[in-house]
Amino acid sequence: MRSMLVSTIDALERFTIVEAASGFEALRLLPREQVDLIITDINMPDINGLELISYVRNNPNYQQIPLFIVSTESGDKDLEKGLALGANEYLVKPFDPQKLQELICKYLD
Amino acid sequence: MSVDESMGKAVKDFLAEAEEILDQLSLDLVALSDCADGGECNPDLVNSVFRAAHSLKGLAGMFGFSEIAELGHHLENLLDALRLGRVELDQGVVSALFAATELLGTLVRNAGLPEGEPADLSGVMCSINSCLSREPNKGQGSPLTRLNLPERVLSSMTEYEEHRLLENVKKGRRIYSIHVSLLLSSFDSELMELTEQLKQVGEVISTLPSASGGLEAGIDFEILFGSELGTAELSALVEREQLSVARLGAEETLVAPLPEDDHHPQLPTEGSVTAKSMSRTVRVDIGKLDMLMNIVGELVLSHSMISEVAARMRRDGYLVPAQELGKAAKGLEKKLSELQKGVMEIRMIPVGQLFEKMSRIVRKISREQGKKVELRLFGADTELDKLIIEDISDPVMHIVRNAIDHGIETPERRVALGKDEKGTITLSSFQKGNHVVIQVDDDGGGIDVERVKQKARELGVLGFGEDVGEREALEFIFLPGFSTSLEVSEISGRGVGMDVVRTNIAALSGMVDLENRPGEGTRVTITLPITLAIIKALIISTAGRTYALPITSVLESILVEKGEIRTIERKEVIQLREATLPLLRLSEFFRLSGAGESAESFYVVVVGIAEKRLGLVVDELIGQQDIVIKSIGETFAGFKGISGAADLGDQRTILVLDVGSVIGEATRGSS
Numbered sequence: 001m002r003s004m005l006v007s008t009i010d011a012l013e014r015f016t017i018v019e020a021a022s023g024f025e026a027l028r029l030l031p032r033e034q035v036d037l038i039i040t041d042i043n044m045p046d047i048n049g050l051e052l053i054s055y056v057r058n059n060p061n062y063q064q065i066p067l068f069i070v071s072t073e074s075g076d077k078d079l080e081k082g083l084a085l086g087a088n089e090y091l092v093k094p095f096d097p098q099k100l101q102e103l104i105c106k107y108l109d
Numbered sequence: 110m111s112v113d114e115s116m117g118k119a120v121k122d123f124l125a126e127a128e129e130i131l132d133q134l135s136l137d138l139v140a141l142s143d144c145a146d147g148g149e150c151n152p153d154l155v156n157s158v159f160r161a162a163h164s165l166k167g168l169a170g171m172f173g174f175s176e177i178a179e180l181g182h183h184l185e186n187l188l189d190a191l192r193l194g195r196v197e198l199d200q201g202v203v204s205a206l207f208a209a210t211e212l213l214g215t216l217v218r219n220a221g222l223p224e225g226e227p228a229d230l231s232g233v234m235c236s237i238n239s240c241l242s243r244e245p246n247k248g249q250g251s252p253l254t255r256l257n258l259p260e261r262v263l264s265s266m267t268e269y270e271e272h273r274l275l276e277n278v279k280k281g282r283r284i285y286s287i288h289v290s291l292l293l294s295s296f297d298s299e300l301m302e303l304t305e306q307l308k309q310v311g312e313v314i315s316t317l318p319s320a321s322g323g324l325e326a327g328i329d330f331e332i333l334f335g336s337e338l339g340t341a342e343l344s345a346l347v348e349r350e351q352l353s354v355a356r357l358g359a360e361e362t363l364v365a366p367l368p369e370d371d372h373h374p375q376l377p378t379e380g381s382v383t384a385k386s387m388s389r390t391v392r393v394d395i396g397k398l399d400m401l402m403n404i405v406g407e408l409v410l411s412h413s414m415i416s417e418v419a420a421r422m423r424r425d426g427y428l429v430p431a432q433e434l435g436k437a438a439k440g441l442e443k444k445l446s447e448l449q450k451g452v453m454e455i456r457m458i459p460v461g462q463l464f465e466k467m468s469r470i471v472r473k474i475s476r477e478q479g480k481k482v483e484l485r486l487f488g489a490d491t492e493l494d495k496l497i498i499e500d501i502s503d504p505v506m507h508i509v510r511n512a513i514d515h516g517i518e519t520p521e522r523r524v525a526l527g528k529d530e531k532g533t534i535t536l537s538s539f540q541k542g543n544h545v546v547i548q549v550d551d552d553g554g555g556i557d558v559e560r561v562k563q564k565a566r567e568l569g570v571l572g573f574g575e576d577v578g579e580r581e582a583l584e585f586i587f588l589p590g591f592s593t594s595l596e597v598s599e600i601s602g603r604g605v606g607m608d609v610v611r612t613n614i615a616a617l618s619g620m621v622d623l624e625n626r627p628g629e630g631t632r633v634t635i636t637l638p639i640t641l642a643i644i645k646a647l648i649i650s651t652a653g654r655t656y657a658l659p660i661t662s663v664l665e666s667i668l669v670e671k672g673e674i675r676t677i678e679r680k681e682v683i684q685l686r687e688a689t690l691p692l693l694r695l696s697e698f699f700r701l702s703g704a705g706e707s708a709e710s711f712y713v714v715v716v717g718i719a720e721k722r723l724g725l726v727v728d729e730l731i732g733q734q735d736i737v738i739k740s741i742g743e744t745f746a747g748f749k750g751i752s753g754a755a756d757l758g759d760q761r762t763i764l765v766l767d768v769g770s771v772i773g774e775a776t777r778g779s780s
Contacts, residue, residue, distance in 0.1 A: 024300070027293075027318055028293065031293060043267070047316050047318060048270065051316065051318060052318075053265070054261060054264065054265040054318075054319070055317075055320070061320075078267045078268055085265060093167075
């Protein structure tokens with residue numbers, strides 16, 4: 001499913017995608033990469049997506065980076081929490097590729 | 110790759126992965142049904158099953174197997190409810206899970222068949238739904254408020270984590286907040302260690318990261334932890350720098366607390382189950398494989414020594430022990446070569462990983478250059494040593510960049526030339542004997558040989574009155590500081606390219622070749638050995654010096670009479686079957702004195718890489734041996750014709766010939 005996400009963004013032919021296999025990896029990548037947009041799932045092996053959002057939104061270095069949640073989450077509760085924590089948008093899998101592309105353009109243009 | 114072929118491969122990939130997931134799923138379900146009898150289920154186990162169903166659903170959806178995806182989805186719903194405590198685990202649920210998994214297995218196996226029977230999902234779906242429709246056992250007021258959880262922690266807990274917290278509280282466990290400050294560079298391993306330690310005595314409920322107070326290189330974590338241990342015990346157990354433990358909601362008794370003198374905290378009995386992981390692959394640091402390979406190399410040397418001792422004993426008349434030792438050495442040799450092969454195979458990865466990187470680069474550069482380029486890939490499953498793939502990434506990237514920069518024309522120009530406005534770059538890879546060939550083809554304008562010559566004259570490498578053939582002219586491109594590009598682009602065209610490419614590939618005992626079709630495109634061919642670490646070598650001597658020749662580049666050895674040598678353009682050649690073979694006296698190449706030039710007959714080792722052949726004149730063929738090539742370091746890097754050094758096992762160190770560069774030097778002419 002993640003590759004679906006990558007190919008959707010790749011199709012815009014404008015962005016370089018850095019993939020993190022886990023929340024920990026994302027934490028390590030953030031200071032190293034110049035990130036313009038973060039897309040995260042909720043369920044991840046180490047820290048959950050909400051925790052990642054909380055980290056990003058409370059860190060002055062990353063606060064301003066737009067952040068989307070893409071998730072299959074059962075409970076809408078988790079998605080709502082994500083938005084409350086400062087996620088900009090959310091998409092529920094299977095997502096509409098065009099919608100994702102539009103959202104990306106909205107935040108990055 | 111045709112559509113049919115790629116579909117076939119896709120289905121195969123799907124089957125392999127789906128079957129692996131199902132195997133694990135069945136195993137976990139058995140463990141889960143054991144838990145159901147005890148009425149207590151291990152959250153890690155339920156999660157593992159949930160993730161398996163989830164992956165299977167995603168996978169099936171991606172490959173268009175809608176029945177599997179649908180059933181997977183229902184299974185996932187049930188497991189999710191189980192995970193979140195909305196449904197109690199009992200034998201009814203377990204049997205629904207088993208039935209669903211069994212049906213999934215059938216569906217997956219049918220997916221591999223050309224025409225599978227449409228399956229009836231309704232029965233299984235029905236039993237799943239009936240499990241789901243049971244009233245949720247929630248409702249009691251949340252005791253969580255009494256914990257006084259920090260707002261930040263509470264706000265970032267998922268519904269599942271909240272459920273786990275609640276379960277811990279219900280069980281009468283104490284809830285702790287553990288705060289730890291770590292370095293950003295090493296936090297994951299340290300945190301993993303801490304988590305593992307904690308899991309032995311309780312449950313890690315959530316892990317919230319936060320920016321460390323003002324420290325750029327630091328990261329803090331707040332771990333919510335449920336355990337029966339007392340604060341002092343827990344603090345002692347996890348004691349380390351920058352870590353603090355605080356018990357939450359301690360003022361109030363939440364549920365019946367366990368007596369303080371409870372001597373042995375109950376270790377989770379499901380411990381053995383949690384150790385199971387979904388994946389059956391292991392990630393290994395290549396350094397460890399290198400170390401293993403080195404050990405195998407040393408063993409190979411020890412084996413050579415033993416064989417030699419056996420031979421010496423036989424010569425000295427100790428026949429019986431010599432024979433026994435020889436036999437043992439043979440057995441050792443056999444096992445050693447199996448071990449060597451095994452370690453070598455672990456290091457092999459498909460070239461596709463390299464190709465993947467290139468497709469990103471092609472897209473990026475063609476966009477920057479305003480050119481339209483299609484990338485075609487062939488032979489992505491050809492395997493090569495991981496280290497070789499790493500080392501050729503940059504050279505291949507450079508060649509690809511050159512192809513777009515200098516090769517492929519702008520869309521307007523291509524249309525004017527009557528070509529498709531979209532250029533094509535083809536990356537292909539295949540095995541050829543002991544070598545792997547990687548080719549980069551483009552259908553651009555090719556190389557303007559006249560311009561190359563003109564540039565060579567400007568740089569003074571070619572005299573103004575002089576002229577050379579196309580092959581020689583193309584060789585100029587590999588000279589340091591050579592660039593024919595009119596405008597210097599950001600990435601290629603500064604002339605730092607092709608000479609570095611050639612040097613890097615030569616360092617891997619490989620070769621680069623250029624083929625030019627003016628107006629139609631360029632082909633760059635890279636020929637590489639499959640692996641580097643241990644190679645079979647032919648040991649030869651000339652003028653009293655011993656050298657090793659990688660056997661992969663030796664075609665044959667022949668005995669030549671002095672009278673058979675002819676001279677063409679002041680170069681010695683012999684007629685070998687239908688072809689003329691240029692000769693190179695190694696003693697002259699390395700400017701050694703004392704070679705047996707007057708001999709009436711001598712040995713010629715015919716070596717070849719790609720399409721090129723050369724006969725090396727040597728004094729003696731000593732034999733074949735496995736050698737471990739070691740680098741001779743920066744100091745000697747400039748020496749032509751040497752790729753490294755090897756230990757012969759009798760305390761002698763010899764030089765290993767770089768056949769590619771020897772051939773290159775010899776065919777370029779004696780400079």
